[in-house]
Amino acid sequence: MVRAIERIERELAVLQEAIQAIAKEMQMAYASYLAALGQALRKQLILASYHLCTQGYPENFLKLSLNQRQQLQQSIRKLGQKAAEILISSLISQEDEEDEEDVEEITISHEVTEGEMPSELSSSHSESVNNSSPQTYSVEISNPIELAKWQQHLEVQMQHTLRKVSHEANLILQNAGILPQKLPEPVLEAAAAAASEGSAEMMPGPPNILNLVLEIADEQETEKSGLTQIMTINLRLGEIEFADTTVANHRKQIREILGQLNKLGREYQKKQRERSIAEAEAAWRASWYED
Structure with a gap:
């Protein structure tokens, strides 16, 4: 029985090494993916803003002076740049070489430097980030279950x-x-929520544009309400990936790595179960005695 436990331990050690290798491969894949996603996000944000200014609300855009248009465009560019930086900063890798058990960890953090963040983003985005920062999520990369949780946390x-x-x-x-x-800010938030929950009438439109019709009650005449068409920016991961082959290819690589991880994870859990059974059987025999 002792030999059986030792054999299972050796098999688990081999699986853990394979899982660690997969973890490092996944980390590198996500680093490349997030870098490409950040660049694609900037482009899609600009395209969506262009559509709203020229197709959605052209009259309002034409009312702006040249300086106001340039300031608007600059704010959008800065927002896209900062968003790309936040995406990249969400993935941080570190190896704890000084740990007594030589455990390697991956850490996700959303603690970022707000230095040159545009005021529009720093006023609320940095507040939401800083109020909950540092949001870290460390995981032992030889554990497939914890590694899967880490991956899901990053996606969130x-x-x-x-x-x-x-x-x-x-x-x-x-x-x-x-x-x-x-349209006050709560209405903008409600529009996005309605789109995600499917509680509003969605209308076809270009990528990353939320085009829907909401029924908004008149605050002064509570019995009256009207249908209002709203077009806003709504960046969607699937649409960004679809529009950019580089991002899509990196996502495909991540899916392949996850497939390998799932397979190793099943084998790992099976071996852990075998070890528990073998140890329980050995413990039973060690404590048993005849009356």
Whole structure:
């Protein structure tokens, strides 16, 4: 029985080495993916802003002076640049070589330097980041279950960043007079929520544009309400990937790595189960005695 446990331990050690190798490969794949995603996000943000200014609300854009248009465009560019930096900073790798058990860890952090962040983003995005920072998530990379949780956590952070950037972009456009001023910020947030929950009538439109119709009640005449068409920026990960082959290729690589991890994870759990059974059987025999 002791030999069986030793054999299982050796097999587990081999699996852990393979999982560690997969973890490092996944880390590198995500680093490349996030760098490409950041660049694609900047482009898609500019394209979405262009569409709103020229197709969605052209009259409002034409009312702006040349200087106001340039300031608007600069704010959008800065927002895209900062968003790309936040995406890259969300993935941090470190190896704890001084740990007594020589455990390697991957850490995700959303603690970023707000230095040159545009005021539109720093006013609320940095607040949401700093209020919860440092948001770190460390994981032992030889454990496939923890590694899968790390990957899911990173995906959640990416989606959060896209939602926040979309919201800040809409505020920039509204402050510039592009989006209707009659739509207060809570309505913009509700529009995005309605789109994600499917509780509003969605209309076809270009990528990363939220085009829907909402029923908004008149605050002064509570019995009256009207249908209002709203077009706002709504960056979507799937649409960004679809529009950029580099990002799509990196996502494909990540899926392949996850497939390998899932396979190793199943084998790892099976071996852990075998070890538990073998140890329990040995413990039973060690404590058993005849009356």
